[in-house]
Amino acid sequence: MSTTSNPDESARDDTETTDSRDRLVTWALAVAQLVSWGSVYYSFSLLVVPMEQAMGWSRTAMNAALSVGLLVSGVAAYPIGRWIDHGFGRRVMALGSIIAAAMLLLWADAQSLTVLFVVWIGLGVSMAATFYDPVFAVVTHRYPRSFRTKITLITLVAGFASTVFIPLTQFLVGAVGWRTSLVVLAALNVFICLPVHVAAIRSSRLDAEARPTSAEVKQTNDAATQRALRSPVFWALAVCFTAYYATFAALTFHLVPLMVERGISNAVLVTTMALIGPAQVAARAIWFMFGRGVHISTVGIVIVTLFPVSTLILIGAGHSAALLWLFALCYGAANGMMTILRGTIVQDLMWTEGYGAVSGMLSFPSNVAKGVAPIAAASIWSFTHGYVAVEWTVFLVSILSAIAFFAAIRFSRHATVRAA
Numbered sequence: 001m002s003t004t005s006n007p008d009e010s011a012r013d014d015t016e017t018t019d020s021r022d023r024l025v026t027w028a029l030a031v032a033q034l035v036s037w038g039s040v041y042y043s044f045s046l047l048v049v050p051m052e053q054a055m056g057w058s059r060t061a062m063n064a065a066l067s068v069g070l071l072v073s074g075v076a077a078y079p080i081g082r083w084i085d086h087g088f089g090r091r092v093m094a095l096g097s098i099i100a101a102a103m104l105l106l107w108a109d110a111q112s113l114t115v116l117f118v119v120w121i122g123l124g125v126s127m128a129a130t131f132y133d134p135v136f137a138v139v140t141h142r143y144p145r146s147f148r149t150k151i152t153l154i155t156l157v158a159g160f161a162s163t164v165f166i167p168l169t170q171f172l173v174g175a176v177g178w179r180t181s182l183v184v185l186a187a188l189n190v191f192i193c194l195p196v197h198v199a200a201i202r203s204s205r206l207d208a209e210a211r212p213t214s215a216e217v218k219q220t221n222d223a224a225t226q227r228a229l230r231s232p233v234f235w236a237l238a239v240c241f242t243a244y245y246a247t248f249a250a251l252t253f254h255l256v257p258l259m260v261e262r263g264i265s266n267a268v269l270v271t272t273m274a275l276i277g278p279a280q281v282a283a284r285a286i287w288f289m290f291g292r293g294v295h296i297s298t299v300g301i302v303i304v305t306l307f308p309v310s311t312l313i314l315i316g317a318g319h320s321a322a323l324l325w326l327f328a329l330c331y332g333a334a335n336g337m338m339t340i341l342r343g344t345i346v347q348d349l350m351w352t353e354g355y356g357a358v359s360g361m362l363s364f365p366s367n368v369a370k371g372v373a374p375i376a377a378a379s380i381w382s383f384t385h386g387y388v389a390v391e392w393t394v395f396l397v398s399i400l401s402a403i404a405f406f407a408a409i410r411f412s413r414h415a416t417v418r419a420a
Contacts, residue, residue: 030157032196038165039185050178067371072124074367081360089138090201096129097193104186136343137356224354236408243401246369250377279332304402349412
């Protein structure tokens with residue numbers, strides 16, 4: 001008695017296997033993001049005081065090293081994005097994890113501030129190769145029909161980076177000291193991030209037969225990049241994201257001293273700060289569960305409106321614990337969703353070709369703003385002898401971010417109409 005296989009059942013089995021593998025890949029990349037962010041970015045603030053006590057380095061100088069790293073990350077974002085566009089995402093992100101581990105080990109052995117600056121130059125390259133932008137580009141190119149859902153899941157998991165790594169790093173510093181803590185963080189990059197980036201990201205060789213020649217890919221991506229520079233949508237998004245990240249960085253680094261100056265009790269202050277992280281994750285979770293049917297532009301309008309609203313709440317909160325906590329929830333939710341918006345709006349309002357390079361160009365001014373904004377806010381505070389002017393400056397710049405986003409939507413609609 002002979003049996004014949006049902007072609008429909010075989011196709012369904014292949015689809016289920018592919019879907020299962022894709023989910024596993026997405027979760028693996030999400031965990032790698034959590035470790036990359038947690039071990040490199042969120043560990044810094046917990047190491048400043050121990051380094052200051054052990055080495056006598058000033059906090060200003062150490063934070064300057066971090067700022068240099070952010071600037072390097074911005075400069076490196078464009079070439080790294082182009083390499084990912086050309087099919088080298090696996091190599092880029094794997095090498096980024098290796099560089100991160102090497103720099104953390106060098107940091108663990110640092111005996112001078114010069115070495116710390118060298119470390120953060122290297123970590124700047126690593127951040128450009130392993131943080132959100134490169135993984136967003138990899139996912140966009142590999143999953144052109146489902147990248148939004150996958151990017152949302154990745155940011156949802158990575159949103160726990162501070163929740164996991166701040167207490168972990170604090171425990172390690174207390175138990176084994178700051179130098180050995182850095183060795184442990186380096187090991188996590190080697191044994192978690194590196195294998196994920198090697199195994200989960202498809203090699204460019206595997207796509208060689210299915211994709212155009214490298215010369216054609218390069219020509220298409222370069223054309224898309226040049227087209228972006230001529231697009232008012234690109235420039236509106238650049239203003240939006242640069243203004244947003246400037247305000248966010250300024251407020252994030254000055255929020256504690258702002259509340260101290262206002263005379264907020266320690267209990268209210270700690271609770272306010274503690275609410276921001278969960279609000280970020282909760283907003284991403286809500287988007288992941290319920291926002292798939294909502295147009296990304298609509299969600300973006302909510303986000304760019306919510307941030308200035310949160311700033312107004314902060315300005316008018318005074319000593320009210322309830323209003324400060326409401327501010328923290330709105331502020332955290334806006335930032336949590338902004339990460340997803342940043343990873344998906346370019347494809348929606350513009351195009352997916354050359355996404356890595358276009359995203360890299362958008363990252364440069366944003367990263368510069370992240371590095372400069374805290375210093376600018378400190379200068380405003382010093383000149384005016386108070387945080388009131390800083391708060392209103394943050395509000396006005398956040399309004400600029402919202403206006404630029406509305407402009408990007410309008411420009412995109414006009415371009416669609418002309419194309420039709």
